[in-house]
Amino acid sequence: MAHPKRRLPGNSEGDFYVDETCIDCDTCRWLAPETFVRKAGQSAVGTQPADAEARHRARLAAVACPTASIGTLAPDPEMPAARAAFPVPVEGEVFYCGYHSEKSYGAAAYLIVRPEGNVLVDSPRRSETLASRIEAMGGARWMFLTHGDDVADHVYWRERLGCDRILHAADAGWSARGMERLLEGSQDLDLAPDLRIIPVPGHTRGSCCLLYRDTFLFTGDHLAWSERRGHLYAFRDACWHSWEELTHSMEKLAGYPFEWVLPGHGRRFHAPREAMRERMRECLRWIKEGEFKGNPR
Numbered sequence: 001m002a003h004p005k006r007r008l009p010g011n012s013e014g015d016f017y018v019d020e021t022c023i024d025c026d027t028c029r030w031l032a033p034e035t036f037v038r039k040a041g042q043s044a045v046g047t048q049p050a051d052a053e054a055r056h057r058a059r060l061a062a063v064a065c066p067t068a069s070i071g072t073l074a075p076d077p078e079m080p081a082a083r084a085a086f087p088v089p090v091e092g093e094v095f096y097c098g099y100h101s102e103k104s105y106g107a108a109a110y111l112i113v114r115p116e117g118n119v120l121v122d123s124p125r126r127s128e129t130l131a132s133r134i135e136a137m138g139g140a141r142w143m144f145l146t147h148g149d150d151v152a153d154h155v156y157w158r159e160r161l162g163c164d165r166i167l168h169a170a171d172a173g174w175s176a177r178g179m180e181r182l183l184e185g186s187q188d189l190d191l192a193p194d195l196r197i198i199p200v201p202g203h204t205r206g207s208c209c210l211l212y213r214d215t216f217l218f219t220g221d222h223l224a225w226s227e228r229r230g231h232l233y234a235f236r237d238a239c240w241h242s243w244e245e246l247t248h249s250m251e252k253l254a255g256y257p258f259e260w261v262l263p264g265h266g267r268r269f270h271a272p273r274e275a276m277r278e279r280m281r282e283c284l285r286w287i288k289e290g291e292f293k294g295n296p297r
Contacts (some may be wrong), residue, residue, distance in 0.1 A: 002062075002071030011040035016058050022069040023086060025106025028061035030267050035125045036061060043069075045277035048142060056218075060085060065098040066125065071181035083129050087111045087137070090268075091260070094216050095137075098225070101152035107221075107264035116192060117141025120276055121218045122264050123152035131160045139163070142191070145179075146220025147171050147207040149240070150264045168199065168206030183208065201237055202246020209253065217258040222249065223283070224266020230284040232261065232269060239266060246286050254280040 006019035011111045016035065018028070022043050026037040028042055037046035048174055049055040049218040059082035062070035087095035090110070097109040101123060109160055111134060112119040120140040135142060140163040145151050148171030155178075158165055164180035164235065172182055183206075195212040202223045210218040217223075224232045259276060261269040272277060 001068050004071065004073060008039075008042060008044050010042075010044035012045050013049055014045070015074060016048060016062075017071055017073070018043050019069050021067045022066055023102070023106065024288060025100065025265075026267075027064050027100050027106050027108070028058075028070060028143055031061040031064060032057035056082065056228045057245075060088070060098065060104060064100050065100040066102040066104075066106040082098060084133065085169065086133060089271075090262070091216075092206050094212070094260075094262070095135075097124040097130060097293040099124040099127045099130050102234060104150040104152040104264070105228060107152070108208065108262075109264075110218060110262055111137070111140070112195075112216075113137055114194070119144055119195065119212075120161070120208075121262075122146055122150045122220065123154045123157060126153040126156045129295075131157075142166055144197070144218070145171075146209065146264060147204045148173070148223075149204065150220060165263075166197075168208050170201070171204050171206030179267055198253065198256070200246075200249035202242055203235060203248045204217060205241045207241075207249075211256060211258060214257045216260045216262060217253075217256070219261055219263045221263065221265050222246070223253065223261055224263035225261060225269035229286075231286060232279050233266075234283070234287060235265070238265075246282075250280075250284055274279065 002019045007017045008020055011017040022044050034054050034284045035049050036043050049058045063083050086098035090096050093113040097111055097112045100106040109122040109124040118138050118140045120143040143157055143165045145162040145167040154165055166181045167179045168183050169182040186199045191197055194213045196208040200207050200209050200222045207222050221235055257273050259273055
């Protein structure tokens with residue numbers, strides 16, 4: 001848990017603070033941008049939350065933080081309610097799970113609620129509170145893992161929810177053996193009429209996206225939004241397999257219809273389909289022109 005004796009000097013005076021265990025995963029800054037900022041390579045409280053909504057979002061950030069680096073000087077009686085608030089709605093049947101895991105360097109996980117069976121996309125950290133909430137929402141039929149370095153506590157979720165885990169075989173060596181279903185090859189696969197698996201090798205050899213209802217694209221570490229650059233981007237400095245293959249995968253992905261980019265790492269992005277197509281073309285221009293140096297956030 002966060003400790004006031006480790007409070008970073010960049011925090012503003014007041015109740016909320018970030019301590020020195022922060023790993024700069026960016027979670028708190030996109031969950032509560034009115035409160036948290038980046039200073040000296042870590043997060044800090046830039047402005048203390050000024051109203052009830054801002055305090056609620058700061059509490060959600062504290063719950064989501066993978067290293068429990070966010071704390072309050074005084075005990076907060078509303079924190080249990082914040083822990084029970086996840087999964088929180090994104091849009092429609094798609095929910096954000098919070099509870100990021102340090103094992104995946106703070107990657108986000110999502111839940112798709114469907115009558116035919118819910119899908120957990122990537123792994124939150126182990127949490128009985130979150131597991132009980134997911135059970136109340138119908139549990140999970142599948143756990144789709146976008147790639148091998150965001151599997152986190154997948155064993156716990158398999159045992160807790162009984163979901164079948166799906167991962168590409170090319171990434172099965174990343175502490176992810178024993179999967180119920182291993183994907184093969186580079187061809188798309190329809191998991192269900194509304195769920196399409198799209199292999200996108202590059203970040204890792206077995207990276208895959210999941211497209212739900214031609215609207216929501218779960219991208220793992222393949223594609224995200226950059227606030228600093230103002231466009232969609234790929235992680236050049238964290239490309240563990242092949243930048244050339246990633247470029248080809250991005251060209252392929254640009255042909256699909258979607259309105260949401262929901263990454264494991266990086267920022268979400270929403271736009272109408274035609275605007276999203278133009279954003280993908282912009283991303284490809286950026287990749288091919290080699291403009292990929294520096295911090296992408």
